[in-house]
């Protein structure tokens with residue numbers, strides 16, 4: 001599947017942006033603030049149906065306009081799809097060949113993997129970024145993941161509102177009962193996805209560092225005791241729960257932390273509080289990784305995502321690279337460029353084309369912005 005046409009109306013800095021005859025490799029070139037990142041974000045909103053900047057609809061609409069409309073024509077040997085994403089303040093809607101669809105329906109149509117300099121937060125930033133990145137991947141790969149995430153988040157919001165209002169324990173316990181199954185299922189989906197992804201990340205990392213460094217990872221459920229979670233941030237640990245064991249551990253942790261949740265006025269147990277830890281040569285990357293190691297790890301994560309989408313969805317994801325070439329040294333750039341040589345539709349932004357090897361530029365459509 002390939003994007004063949006793009007059109008944005010009243011999106012970010014674009015009153016209108018149109019691109020036809022889109023090929024396998026498009027390079028957006030322009031000075032700072034010329035709309036390069038906006039273009040990549042628009043394509044991500046038409047594929048992953050999320051924004052890597054975490055932007056709300058209101059921020060995506062051009063200043064002074066009422067709504068933004070993003071469109072893509074996506075072609076494969078057998079399908080001709082007209083995808084539309086309409087953004088209004090506080091609301092978004094989607095159309096596929098003129099028929100109204102939910103975001104959950106659209107997320108798996110044509111997955112994408114985005115890599116931007118901000119992705120360094122995946123290693124050193126708050127846990128929320130790692131969970132969000134894993135969920136965005138999971139949502140593009142599985143409708144169940146999308147629905148579980150949506151349902152689970154609704155219940156957590158409801159529970160947090162009750163905790164803020166000081167609701168009584170019986171009411172909170174009934175919400176906990178509703179929460180248990182989606183919480184455990186989301187955990188099981190996430191941890192299985194992470195197991196798959198982490199094997200690929202380890203291989204990609206070893207290849208980027210030519211086998212000189214080793215990366216290990218752990219997915220730590222929120223229901224573990226504080227002492228176990230501490231230990232899991234100092235050394236890689238593996239947790240294996242089946243559904244029944246996970247339900248029991250979840251219920252026990254809720255019981256044990258009920259007073260803490262009431263005092264903090266928010267839900268503390270559940271997949272929204274699970275942790276993902278990375279270790280380079282046995283040391284926690286969030287605490288000890290150098291800038292270069294962080295970049296290698298994020299690059300390995302992205303390479304792993306591409307491979308996993310190919311394996312699980314059976315399609316090549318669209319690859320969106322926002323201004324990353326200038327951040328990478330020669331060996332990491334080489335690892336990335338080897339992806340570009342594969343059969344994968346790619347959009348890249350850059351302020352200058354000097355970072356790209358000649359054979360890459362020869363087959364690129366260069367779009368000058370600004």
Ligand SMILES: Nc1ncnc2c1ncn2[C@@H]1O[C@H](COP(=O)(O)OP(=O)(O)OP(=O)(O)O)[C@@H](O)[C@H]1O
Nearest residue numbers: 012013032033034035036037038059060061062063
């Ligand atoms: N909702 C909006 N309406 C109008 N303009 C916007 C909106 N959101 C962002 N912009 C503007 O879009 C411009 C281009 O931003 P963008 O991030 O795409 O630049 P860029 O080409 O990637 O720049 P850089 O090379 O510095 O990263 C910015 O000047 C920003 O102020």
